[in-house]
Amino acid sequence: MILLYFFIIFFMLTVLSFFGGKHSKSVSLVSLGILTVFFVIYSILDFSNYTGGVISYYNALLASYSASGITVHINFSIGLTGFSDLLVIISLLITMFAVLMGSNSHGAYFYGLFMAAGFGLAGLFMVRNFLFFYIFWEAVLIPVFFIIGKYGTGNKERSSLKFFIYTHIGSLFLLLSIFTLSTYYFLNTNVFTFQIADLMNVAFIIGIPPYAFYFIIFGFLLAFLIKLPTFPLHAWLPDAYFDAPYSGTIMLSGGLVAMGGYGLLGILYPISGLFPRYLVYFIILLGIISIIYFAFSALFQTDLKRMAAYGSAAEMSFITIAFGTALLSTGYVRTLDLSGGMYQIIAHAFVAALIFASLSLIYKRTGTSKIYELGGLNRELPILSSFLLVGMLASLGLPSLAGFIGEFAVTISAYQSIGLYTLFIVLGLIIIAAFLIWAAQRTIFGYFNERLGRLRDVNKQEFLILFFMMVASIFLGVYPTLIFKMLTAYASHLGGLI
């Protein structure tokens, strides 16, 4: 029940934030703060003895119809798994960061949109019903569409439209898959329902004819892989990231890509043991191509923000790889692999937020994010450039920072399923290191570009925001077990037949 109250309160606060007037930034911050504290305490209490599966389950029958042996159930049900609980916390925190990094000049509408996006994310991770899953999947899209289109820079209208249409195509296939799935469930049992627990059931899915099954997984995979994004379904990403305001980019990279990862590992995984083997190999191949492709694309960029966007996409490829390789692994290795993939989503949210937040502050001071217009920033902005450097190092997977645990877990487990092809993952990691270190050398070190003039380093407020993100990145890298325990508990009870 508490979860339901949380849900309702979140919704009301979201609505409230639209009417906050000129205090709306503080209103959003205070509400997010309260919600986060509340939720963290709640999940500490609830998850102290977590052993897998869905807990804090709440189910309400919204509408039901039953006649002549046919039953229709429309449920609203929410619940948490170890994975989705963490994702809700992440979405709250990321929304908070995004709001914090938002410029004070924006009005209530701006912050309301962020609250709405945050609410959509939290709702998406909580619901256990496909109908509402779809609704929230779309509900996140709309505020972000407006954030990019209204407050972005450059060719913002086109980018936002492209982002919307591109991801919407995925969503439509998702919807089709959901309906196909529930139709078959209806044909089998005469019960029409959208409950995830019922539909994502191996015993039921095994009876679906193959072409329908392929259609279903095609829809799911398309939606999730677009969101992740995976090569070649990533075309929305660079423009959306680049043209969004920096807070929007934080929201996109920290929150929205988690949707795809959650879809793969949290929703689709239980039935993916039924995937044909070549499809699994194909997914792994896509993951590996993505990491290399995005890393090389990033190397080619001349703009830090765009480079960070591709870097973020390259990081997220680990989730595709984890998803694929876990299907081929067994025992401990599979659990480690899945947990590593999930951990990567969480770690990446903080790391990306740290990078984009530092870039935003650098942009605010220098008015540019072009690599060749910057240089030697360490002289004028020592603290800010340290934050950026920590973000970059975390992103390239330096141990003791957040990015390492997930990348490490995925890479070492990959050996069991794909053997020495792991070298390709490592190749991607080398390129990631190369472009980040190259960018650091050009922007943070080297000669200072005197045309930028005197620059003022971070003020107290900015310092605290960045410091918190940095501490989070270090904490996640040094003391992962708290989170990892929840993830392994969840992951060790996931299915997988191969």
Added chain:
Amino acid sequence: MVNIYFLIFLLPLLAFPLEYIIGRYRIKYSGVFSSLMILGSLVLVILAYLYLQNHNFIYSHYTWFYNIDLGIYIDHLTVIMAMMVAFMSLMINLFAMFYMKNDPRKNIYFSETSLFIAGMLGLVVSSNLVLFFLFWEIVGLCSYLLIGFWFFKPNAAAAAKKAFIVTRVGDLLFIIGMGVLYTRLVNVVPSGISPLSIPYLINNAQHIASAIGPNVLALATILFLAGAVAKSAQFPLHVWLPDSMEGPTTVSALIHAATMVTAGVYLVARLFPLFYYASSYSLYAVVIIGAFTAFYAGILGIVVNDIKRVLAYSTISQLGYMMAAIGLGGVIGYSGVAFGMYHLVVHAVFKALLFMAAAVILLTLMELRNIKDMGGLFRKMPATAILMLIGALTLAAIPPTAGYFSKGQIISGAYEYFVNSGNIIPWLLLVLGEILTAIYTFRMYFLVFLGKPRSQLAEKAHDPKLIYLSPLIVLAFLSLTLGIIQKPFYRFIDGSVYIYSPPFAIGVLPVAFSLLGILIAYGIYKYNIKGHMNIVKNPLYKIIKNKFYFDRLYTEIISERIILPIAYLIGAGERKYNDRINSMGKDISDIGTDFRKIETGNIPFYVAFLIVGMIVIFAIIEIMGVI
């Protein structure tokens, strides 16, 4: 209860933020706090050493995540290494307080070196390969930051980048090595033990080899070796170390003596049982890489004119000796590790001495590093000259310095290796390396100290106050006297060590070669002095001067001709792809325009279209058999 020995690396780690904060407010106290913390670590290590006199190991561990644990494992090998690291770091840190005293950012320097030292100590005592790797990377990161400490020098930033990326290549191969071991061992280990726990791996190596097969184990060890090769700057990943001289000289001393490059050798020594029980080619790879590097870097060292670079090549070469010594273990057993570790310790002492002496010289010469512009410094700074002479003699392994004992034993071991296995290559390379070592060391020494000053700055050179030289004096004393602990040292590492004494002629050969090398060096010096400073046009000289084109292979071929074009292709392709997607809206409206042509307004045409369409639809339904 938390084991007190965790403080070995936690104390310097504590100094990392505190040095920075203290320095922000009271910059003149920078370095005091970190030195105290390192001293604390040293005391703890000595306590551990005393404890290990009658115990075998100290082991304490907790779960880190999943079945990876975090903890410390200290045995005889570890305690020696840790003692060396803590002691050398302390000496260098004390000296750095003098060397860096006028730097406005010295608080950052000391906080970064604290992290560096903490990383190295943590690496040495860690009980799990993953934790080991964590510290390994922290060490790499700190070397990156410290090499680029004078970030406003583009050379420094480039060298830092190079160091980071080259070592990163090795590190990532190291990860795969762990992957191989982890995925194979996870079902083999008894429950409750992490598959990557170091004590488990080294104490059950034979069992592991039979459980997962010696070839798989060899694959893992070769991948570990790749990590070690990158970290210890062995051929062919040695290119980063000479460039890393752009940082402050004390950083070079740290990197070369205590905190970085020895990590690779230590890794191989630590996991020696795995190497030993894996297929024989894994240790063979170690010995060949080591011996070849020892020889190869010696050649490169002869033609370099930068005082720090000469020392850098000497480090690469000496690391080759250590690596080769451990590799010899394939035939002579664990004694190889003892030989290698002894040389590691001796090398740390004299290399730190040499670097600090170089730092003294560079300080008075205002960072003028070309030895051809020096000369005559023996008269100008006699104390430094004598200290450096001791270091150089130790490096060239002239008796009775410690270098003679440590390196002589490795070469004798290599001869034993030849006798037992019939493979003469390691011995040959190592013994020829001996001549080269003497040549490059004394060529540098003569050019720096003999003759007349060849530049304005060299005219004005002078010794610093003796108090600043005290760390050097301690190290010089150790260089001369460490030889007496040779045998106890060997026995501490390996209880059943067998010290080889080859035939007299073979045994005396290295010393003869060293003396010969010094003579040759004097000849080169005379030749150089007589106005033949820069006239060497010999093609062989050119090849060596260009470092056998390895740097150019990496930068010009691999990065510029392969990586960059690929990035360019992919990046340009990505841009095309993006444009394509962007213009898709227009494509769709174009298709609409095309379809509009069907709307002719002609009724019979519509009817015909309808009929054809229905036929097609029914045909599809019929074929698919849906209804």
